[in-house]
Amino acid sequence: MVTTLLVIVIILAIVFDFINGFHDAANSIATIVSTKVLSPFQAVCWAAIFNFAAYFVFKDHKVADTVAKTVFAEYVTLEVVLSGLIAAIAWNLLTWYYGIPSSSSHTLIGGFAGAGMAKAASLGLSAFAAVNFAPIIKVVAFIVLAPIIGMIIAVVINLIIINISKNARPATAEKWFKRLQLVSSAALSFTHGGNDAQKVMGIIFAALVANKIVAPGSPMPEWIPLVCYTAISLGTMSGGWKIVKTMGSKITKVTSLEGVSAESAGAVTLGITEHFGIPVSTTHTITGSIIGVGLTKRVSAVRWGITYSLVWAWILTIPVSATLAAIVFAITHYVF
Template identity: 50%
Template structure:
């Protein structure tokens, strides 16, 4: 692989930009981890984000770096990667994240980043720069992650309904207010484990391209700690806008439904991370929430709101790719 001549200033700038994306990822996607536990009234927002941030960071002890490897080495031809491509990819992802956060749309930070990488790489070298095997796996999980979330959420809701069929609503509510603390923690653990690794992958590809690391060298510990720290701090500052959409506008949730949705979402994230697939935590929890709502009754799901979210998903990759292509061109002029 060719080695780029990148000044330490530019390298540091791009790493800082990657960590800013990671921070925004936590900020933007904090809602996914805490929406149900806040909207059901189990925890106050401040307590919920603190818990989510803690378990985002604890993920450093649990998961292998398979997702980071997929992003860093399995999406874009390493020969194409340079500081302009990384700059374009990050700017594209950050801009889309900010836009969707501002309007309270639960889009995917993960797919914004993938779209950014695609847009910048194609702008530089055309479609031959794409590693289709890795990208097809990611694209497949665009469909599979909400579907798995839906299935797991539905199964959990059916199972819980059967197990507690003789219990009073008050007893069920009291029990699952406690259980939701566990399910929300597990979902936050899965969120940190999958999402922080995407930024690690970007920094990894940058360090390899610059010659700071060999292609087969392990990812430095400082990168791992920095990325988990950034997403955790981002989660601490996460916004309420998307919490409201996720937690109540799709379907009204009670603690039992929140537990089932979070558990179904966590199961999906754990599976994807074990397989090394970067998935959307937004897609996952949305699918699980819809699954829980549909078990209660189909009319309990506000399909119009869910439809708007799906449209945001569809536009995420092309929109962030377009912004990234423009940012790549700008980067060529200023870096």
């Protein structure tokens, strides 16, 4: 039976997906805006189109399944999902306000896990009894691995492109790289949509299972991916300019050639991790890729002070989101 609380949970999940879109818009458009290939408005429209295009291709929902299994089913209630979403939305808005490109993915997973732990504790059990550590360990591992993989792939792609085009006329090369940036940014937006929209799909599906509307292991209702891809695309169109500035210029100055390398590396990394059902952070991945293209010039080309502050935000995201979710659960548990 559809309850008022379930409706609220679904609405909040869609709101989170929208916020995820404008929070992570910078990942796809930062370099293409900073190199002036497209205007900010053109860039967000371009990214939104390819965010939604992923709906027609990514049909296995492996990332959604991983997120849904972060907390064991017996501890998943609507109050748990609600608390995780409220915490995730709060942290996303806070980091967006200060222009910090933190991970929406880790925010959502941390909030969901924290609320599940609070649920277990409320039953007099160990808080860790609620957490399925298999997917959590994969997520935590890729906090480190995703930016490193993105960085290595970006370095390789950048060096290959530099060697191929070393004899080209600078003006001609620049013209071609600006055209190629349209392709690389589209690929990044496409894989970003395929990876990130699935995380909210997993949360909504978990809420439906908790409310006994769908059975565990049953196919996902088609309206869920359609709504989630639409929400993240509309969110991307709304921008996220504070984070664009951080990603596009504060980490390192990016040329069109380097934009192609960074975006291509990010798209490849996201495509690989989606194939294996690993809910990685698009933010971490593209940040590592941008650092990689900076390193091909020289180590000093990367503004390490900014990078260190980003790393601290990444480290804090899961525990802070989990703590916020536990507090919200304590309040909602009392109310409901």
